[in-house]
Amino acid sequence: MIAKLIAPALRPIFDRVVAGQRITDADAMQLYGSNDLNILGAIANVLRERKNGNVATYIHNQYINYANHCILSCQFCAFGAKKREAHAFEMTIGEIVAKARAGLKLGITEIHMVGGLHPSLKGEWYLELVSRLRALDENFFVKAFTAVEIRHLAFRIFKKTIRETLEMLREAGLCAITGGGAEIFDQEIRDQICRGKETADEWWDVHRTWHEMGMRSTATMLYGHIETTAQRVGHLRRLRTWQDETGGFTGFIPFAFEAAGARPGVLQNIRHVTAFEELKNLAIARIYLDNFDHITAYWVSLGLPLAQQALNYGVDDLHGTIMEEKIFHMAGATTPQQQSCAALEKAIREAGREPMQRDTWYRRIAPTWHKPAPELAVA
Ligand code: SF4
Structure with missing residues (x-):
């Protein structure tokens, strides 16, 4: 039925997907060139189902940003701050x-925690933070740190290798690392939007090492700024190739760029991608990353209706x-700060x-x- 439409x-792309074959980069470029959105959705749905x-699914989690002091100044980032800046903040371990x-x-199963590349926090602070969070509940997942934070901890704070650093953090209770900081992997783009951040291979080095330790992580893409379609496909190609190597990525989460918070420079006045493009x-x-089990919609960026x-x-x-x-x-998103599990379930049911969880x-x-949550609202 769909095939006729x-x-x-x-x-040929649809036939390959139905036959369980992998699509090529040229196929992906062709899909990006198509405006037949419902057909793209129908092809994606073959793999999704x-x-x-x-x-x-959805996760009942809580985000905490421990501090935003950062030694870098990525062009797109409204979060990171120098200590003297008004929006700089730092939480204590107790807080x-x-x-x-x-x-x-309230029933959360995960703390998701990232921060900037802090210039002065000590290694012991990070280890104590992770171990005290993990000690709260043995079933509680502590998911924390992007690849560039891990590199910062390894080379500037602990003065250890990536492997040694990840082992110390795992020993303290770290259960997963986050997929952030991937942006667009092409170095030409990285030089313009996040100079000084890790290269694609350095990002992968952290994730591969973590996967080799038997652990899992997610992968992301920040798109809709100055990248070309070919650079987006190149980003997906790297992820698919790396996933073939370790199988350690759980899900892929793309985010559209928010222009309002960008620093002066190449990212000024960029129109937010349309719902159609998202x-x-x-x-x-979904179609290209045939070796990823899950594609996640980040409602903070999309809005829950989209x-x-x-x-x-x-x-899925x-x-x-x-x-x-x-x-x-902080970059200008106008979506809500949180969703309840009931709202996420309702949205999922309405979509059929x-x-x-x-x-x-x-x-x-x-x-x-479904636990009573009387006076325990999160501050
Ligand atoms: S994106 Fe991360 S590394 Fe870059 S300035 Fe912001 S907090 Fe720092």
Whole structure:
């Protein structure tokens, strides 16, 4: 039925996907060149349902940004700050643990924690932070740090190798690392939007090492700024190749660039990508990344109504309750700060999918949020 609706130019791609074959970079370029969004969604849906059936997951998590002091000044970043700047902040370990404890009483299963590249916090501070969070509950996942934070900890703070640093953090209780900082992997783009940050290979070195330790992580893409379509496809190609090597990525999460918070320079006055482009990008990611089990819609960036639509354009996961998002909101996002589990389940049901709660590693779990949550609102 769907096959009959597909334009002849896209038919070979559809046939390859149905046959379980991998699409090429040229195919991906052709898909980006198509404006037949519903057909792209239908092709993506073949893989989405093959991998995840009709289920769509969400995670009951809480974001905490421990500090935003940062020695770098990425062009797109409104979050990072020098100590003297008015928006600089730094939490104490006690404050972070108190927030996590309050979240746990609401049923969260994960703390998701990133910060800037802090110039002066000591290694012991990070180890104590992770171990005190992990000690709150043995089933609690501490997911923290981007690849560039791990490199900062390894080379500037601990003065150890990546492997030694990751082992110390795992020993302290780190359960997963985040996929942030991938941006667009092409070095020409990185030199313009995040000079001084790690290269693509350095980003991968952190994730590969973590995967080789038997651990899992996510992967991201920050798109919709100065990158070309070919550079987007190149980003996906690297991820697919690396996933072939280790199989350690759980999910892929693309974010559209928010121009309002960009620093003066090449990223000024860039129009936010349209909803059409966001759905197209998610669908193509689903089709291209045939070795990723999950494609996540980041509702903070998309808005919940569009994230809900994305469940029929290749997406099988809505990320998450979050509770207090800073990075996108400081960059100008106007979406809410948090979602309730009930709102995420409702959105999933309305899209015709079956909601299920998941843990950090995308394993389906029984709901943890039907607990009385009396006076324990998160500050
Ligand atoms: S994106 Fe990360 S590394 Fe870059 S300035 Fe912001 S906080 Fe610092």
